[in-house]
Amino acid sequence: MSLATLYSRAQAGVNAPLVTVEVHLANGLPALSIVGLPETAVKESKERVRGALLNSQFEFPARRITINLAPADLPKDGGRYDLAIALGILAASGQLPIRQMDDYEFIGELALSGELRPVRGVLPVSMEACASGRALVVPLDNSNEAALVEGATVLGARHLLDVSGHLHGNQPLKPHAYSGNGSEPGGYPNLSDIRGQHHAKRALEISAAGGHSLLMIGPPGTGKSMLASRLPGILPEMSKKEALESAAINSISHDGFVPATLNRRPFRTPHHTASGVALVGGGSQPRPGEISLSHNGVMFLDELPEFDRRVLEVLREPLESGKIVISRAARQAEFPARFQLVAAMNPCPCGYLGDKNGRCQCSLEQVRRYRSRLSGPLLDRIDMHIEVPAVPFDELKTAPASAEDLSMMARKRVQAARDRQLSRCGKANHALGIREIENSCQISHESAQLLEQASRQLGLSARVYHRILKVARTIADLASVEAITTQHISEAISYRRLDRR
Ligand SMILES: Nc1ncnc2c1ncn2[C@@H]1O[C@H](COP(=O)(O)OP(=O)(O)O)[C@@H](O)[C@H]1O
Numbered sequence: 380m381s382l383a384t385l386y387s388r389a390q391a392g393v394n395a396p397l398v399t400v401e402v403h404l405a406n407g408l409p410a411l412s413i414v415g416l417p418e419t420a421v422k423e424s425k426e427r428v429r430g431a432l433l434n435s436q437f438e439f440p441a442r443r444i445t446i447n448l449a450p451a452d453l454p455k456d457g458g459r460y461d462l463a464i465a466l467g468i469l470a471a472s473g474q475l476p477i478r479q480m481d482d483y484e485f486i487g488e489l490a491l492s493g494e495l496r497p498v499r500g501v502l503p504v505s506m507e508a509c510a511s512g513r514a515l516v517v518p519l520d521n522s523n524e525a526a527l528v529e530g531a532t533v534l535g536a537r538h539l540l541d542v543s544g545h546l547h548g549n550q551p552l553k554p555h556a557y558s559g560n561g562s563e564p565g566g567y568p569n570l571s572d573i574r575g576q577h578h579a580k581r582a583l584e585i586s587a588a589g590g591h592s593l594l595m596i597g598p599p600g601t602g603k604s605m606l607a608s609r610l611p612g613i614l615p616e617m618s619k620k621e622a623l624e625s626a627a628i629n630s631i632s633h634d635g636f637v638p639a640t641l642n643r644r645p646f647r648t649p650h651h652t653a654s655g656v657a658l659v660g661g662g663s664q665p666r667p668g669e670i671s672l673s674h675n676g677v678m679f680l681d682e683l684p685e686f687d688r689r690v691l692e693v694l695r696e697p698l699e700s701g702k703i704v705i706s707r708a709a710r711q712a713e714f715p716a717r718f719q720l721v722a723a724m725n726p727c728p729c730g731y732l733g734d735k736n737g738r739c740q741c742s743l744e745q746v747r748r749y750r751s752r753l754s755g756p757l758l759d760r761i762d763m764h765i766e767v768p769a770v771p772f773d774e775l776k777t778a779p780a781s782a783e784d785l786s787m788m789a790r791k792r793v794q795a796a797r798d799r800q801l802s803r804c805g806k807a808n809h810a811l812g813i814r815e816i817e818n819s820c821q822i823s824h825e826s827a828q829l830l831e832q833a834s835r836q837l838g839l840s841a842r843v844y845h846r847i848l849k850v851a852r853t854i855a856d857l858a859s860v861e862a863i864t865t866q867h868i869s870e871a872i873s874y875r876r877l878d879r880r
């Protein structure tokens with residue numbers, strides 16, 4: 380038999396489509412060719428595999444070797460196919476038993492010594508290998524990540540020889556069981572650290588409860604960044620599914636999977652000099668950007684008007700759809716991006732507009748130009764805008780009233796409000812569609828009049844009108860009532876600070 384067929388997996392977005400590795404040995408001049416849209420790193424696999432086989436005391440067949448990676452139209456990158464290619468050559472040349480190869484999937488890069496090196500994106504591979512009912516053989520350093528998937532059979536190997544020993548049946552590898560920490564939620568900065576700002580804390584709680592995006596406007600040093608960093612700590616606990624989704628994105632990202640971040644809501648803070656690719660993702664082998672790394676968590680954009688306007692505009696679509704599709708020449712990759720946007724800005728270029736001591740030197744025109752860096756359509760898509768003014772000195776110097784854990788208390792209320800939303804519509808209020816808003820955000824005649832009056836005075840768009848209803852729904856949910864009252868509506872209107880100019 381001079382043909383061997385093995386399974387491996389590619390990476391496409393957060394998916395890991397099956398790749399069949401076929402190795403054929405034919406008579407003719409010794410040569411090795413890899414076909415099936417391999418990129419440079421895959422082509423270099425020849426040299427790594429040759430070195431690994433020879434250094435592991437195997438024979439490198441002196442024949443014409445053809446390796447086909449199918450499907451041929453799927454781009455293939457990285458050293459992840461090395462292990463499958465090496466085992467395929469061994470099987471096709473009779474150095475490994477060929478039977479039961481299709482009970483396994485293989486992934487891993489080979490060192491010239493035959494040792495296995497970890498690769499990126501093993502978690503999505505493990506999810507799909509598990510779903511297909513096959514055992515997954517991975518480099519030992521990847522085995523814990525792969526074993527995160529419940530029900531997966533993960534075999535971690537240090538060396539090519541360990542894998543061949545297993546396949547020969549003389550030294551079976553033991554399935555790896557996940558061992559890890561990072562499952563402890565908590566350890567976030569606490570709301571109790573912030574003096575005053577009761578209005579902002581209330582808004583933060585509402586935004587946490589309904590997943591609403593939030594823009595904070597205020598002079599420097601009033602606690603905007605402090606508030607933002609406390610949001611992940613009051614969000615509802617992550618479900619298993621959410622935790623696995625976020626871990627899968629980490630797994631394919633530049634930094635790779637970090638066990639300590641498991642079950643923690645992401646909190647990303649890209650700088651305003653960040654490029655479009657860094658923010659939304661991209662590259663020749665598309666990688667997730669900040670919006671995807673914030674999936675199921677928070678992305679905080681400090682100094683919002685300093686961001687490149689074109690970069691901000693690309694946020695509009697994922698803000699609505701919860702995902703991003705990246706197209707690069709031949710490839711398309713889709714990444715999830717259901718993130719909660721929190722942003723902060725100064726009220727004017729110098730930052731002190733409205734300051735009691737009259738420190739602001741900005742002209743009206745300067746203020747207008749500064750604010751116009753944010754487009755109307757983007758502001759429309761932010762559910763809540765609030766002011767975060769300077770805290771009076773008296774309030775700042777007073778000790779907190781008690782040692783209460785404000786974040787813990789807020790998280791309980793948020794969780795209860797979120798549970799109401801999930802049992803009503805199966806999603807957080809920020810994600811309600813128009814039909815769902817009509818069904819679940821009914822308001823009285825009096826409230827409708829109030830809303831109409833506000834819409835006319837502030838010139839609100841239809842989109843903003845719906846946003847106000849959704850925020851009012853969340854306020855009612857926090858109060859554990861089903862009916863939205865005029866009070867809830869007027870509070871929701873008060874969170875449209877930037878619409879009144
Ligand atoms: N409301 C507040 N309560 C307690 N400390 C505050 C408050 N506002 C600001 N600070 C102090 O000022 C520092 C800067 O706050 P920060 O949140 O970065 O302000 P901003 O983002 O609004 O410019 C904080 O590290 C903290 O020491």
Ligand SMILES: [Mg+2]
Pocket residue numbers: 600603604605681723
């Ligand atoms: Mg700040």
